[in-house]
Amino acid sequence: MINVDKIGEFSPEVIETLNLDIPAGTAIYIGESNIEHMKNRHKREFDKYYSRLPRIISEPDYVGINPKDESIEFVKQFGKHIKLAIRIANDGEYYARSLYMITSKRVENFIKDGKLLPIDNSENS
Helix, strand or coil: CCCEEEEEECCHHHHHHHCCCCCCCCEEEEEHHHHHHHHHHCHHHHHHHHHHHHHHHHCCCEEEECCCCCCEEEEEEECEEEEEEEEECCCCCEEEEEEEEECHHHHHHHHHCCCCEECCCCCCC
């Protein structure tokens, strides 16, 4: 049996900002293969930020949809900008797929290009 954990859910603010056609509270999961992928591809970020995945999801600074693979991206600044990519799986569920650092310059460019949108988390603070 594959171990899968719920790590968060889509907030009404994220759904509205990205115009997603899903109900508020739709779960976001992480499975063993997702964890292995993150560890193998971005070990430093994984070690430092894995425990913060629920916060990245519940209190993102920016969100966006990657036009290449249609993953939903959550970006949170912890001194450095950390991006968490979420993808829909064949079973219709949403899974955390990647976790890595992006530079402030890339964040600025993504905002300028409309690929990342600021999100107001004042109600969550």
